[in-house]
Amino acid sequence: xxxxxxxxxxxxxxxxxxxxxxxxxxxxxxxxxxxxxxxxxxxxxxxxxxxxxxxxxxxxxxxxxxxxxxxxxxxxxxxxxxxxxxxxxxxxxxxxxxxxxxxxxxxxxxxxxxxxxxxxxxxxxxxxxxxxxxxxxxxxxxxxxxxxxxxxxxxxxxxxxxxxxxxxxxxxxxxxxxxxxxxxxxxxxxxxxxxxxxxxxxxxxxxxxxxxxxxxxxxxxx
Ligand code: NDP
Numbered sequence: 001x002x003x004x005x006x007x008x009x010x011x012x013x014x015x016x017x018x019x020x021x022x023x024x025x026x027x028x029x030x031x032x033x034x035x036x037x038x039x040x041x042x043x044x045x046x047x048x049x050x051x052x053x054x055x056x057x058x059x060x061x062x063x064x065x066x067x068x069x070x071x072x073x074x075x076x077x078x079x080x081x082x083x084x085x086x087x088x089x090x091x092x093x094x095x096x097x098x099x100x101x102x103x104x105x106x107x108x109x110x111x112x113x114x115x116x117x118x119x120x121x122x123x124x125x126x127x128x129x130x131x132x133x134x135x136x137x138x139x140x141x142x143x144x145x146x147x148x149x150x151x152x153x154x155x156x157x158x159x160x161x162x163x164x165x166x167x168x169x170x171x172x173x174x175x176x177x178x179x180x181x182x183x184x185x186x187x188x189x190x191x192x193x194x195x196x197x198x199x200x201x202x203x204x205x206x207x208x209x210x211x212x213x214x215x216x217x218x219x220x221x222x
Contacts, residue, residue, distance in 0.1 A: 003027040005071050005116075007053055007109060008078025009046060010037035012179035013126060016190035017075060019044045020198055029069070031062065031078075053078045053105040054097075063112045071116040073201065076106040076125040081181050085143040098143035103150035110158050110169075119166040122204060123158060126197075127151050127171035127212060134221035152212050152222065159210030168204055171212040172197045173220055188215075 004021050008014045009030035022028045022045030030046035031053075032038045038048035051062040053076070082098035084091035106125045117123060129135050131148025155171040162169065174193040178186040196215030203217075212220045 001025060001027050002072040003029065003070065004073040004075060005029045005031070005066070005113070006041075006046070007031050007051065007074070007076045008033075009041045010034070011040065012181060013174055013177060013190055013194060014077040015040055015044065016194040017077060017198075018046045020191075020194050022046060024198075029066070029071075033058075033078075053109060054101045056108070059108060059112055066113070066116055069116055071113065071121065073122045073124065074109070074113050074117060075201075076109055076123075078105065079126060079181075082143045086140050087142070090142055095143040095146075099147040099150060102144070102147035103154055106151060107154045107158070110154075110162075114162065114165065114167065117162075117165075117167050121167050122201060123162070123167055123169045124201060125151055125155055125169075125171055127155070127173055129173045129175075129214070129220065131171075132173075132212065132220050132222060149222075155212070156210040163206075163209065168206050168209040170200070170204055170208060170210075172200060173212060173214045175215045 004026050006017050009018050010032040018028050018030050018041045028046040030041040031049045031051040033052040035050050042048050052058040079102045082094050084094050110123050128148045130145050131152050152171045155169045158169040175188045176186040177188045177193040193215050200213050
């Protein structure tokens with residue numbers, strides 16, 4: 001039975017990833033940062049771990065709890081949008097926090113969990129079309145866009161650094177999805193977005209390593 005670790009699974013896309021992988025018979029390990037929010041992913045079939053991906057001590061506790069556990073996929077879904085990031089009102093501390101959670105945390109998790117992944121395995125992170133420089137036609141959202149662009153570069157760097165260890169990396173773009181972050185006007189349901197991203201992961205080849213891939217399978221420009 002393949003095993004997936006989903007980081008940030010309390011709600012939204014992370015919870016739907018849990019549902020769909022558990023329904024497919026995978027062993028699903030899922031993290032939440034607040035233990036009280038472990039109920040939904042647990043009822044969906046996951047084994048629950050507690051981790052705040054931005055807290056080094058919390059990450060260390062997760063890594064010890066997972067010592068010796070072989071993972072086929074690590075999926076870093078946790079992310080924040082942040083406020084005060086329009087031109088003229090950018091809050092420096094909040095900007096750095098968005099980059100810390102969306103780009104630095106996945107890198108530190110990859111460093112921490114690489115031994116669990118060795119050999120033809122996948123490290124994926126949920127990125128965004130908003131992190132594509134080429135796709136930016138509306139400006140604004142400085143922190144989120146910059147953080148996801150940084151994440152895309154982290155994924156590319158990991159593709160090179162982890163190649164010899166047999167780890168394939170990918171940045172996934174879910175589309176615009178109805179969640180707390182995406183809001184009610186988003187055109188896609190979590191079920192549609194996750195089915196698409198799962199298909200991308202199922203078909204992923206070592207040659208794809210380092211790419212940014214949309215939920216519909218399109219490779220996106222940087
Ligand atoms: P939500 O805001 O609905 O959920 C965010 C998830 O991330 C929650 O489970 C939250 O946990 C978790 N999280 C946030 N910060 C941390 C942290 N420090 N440590 C651990 N977990 C954390 O967002 P979505 O489900 O919509 O988004 C999931 C991912 O998809 C994000 O990376 C987002 O940027 C990306 N994305 C979403 C799009 C959309 O349209 N919805 C579009 C493009 C990308 P908690 O419940 O504890 O807050």
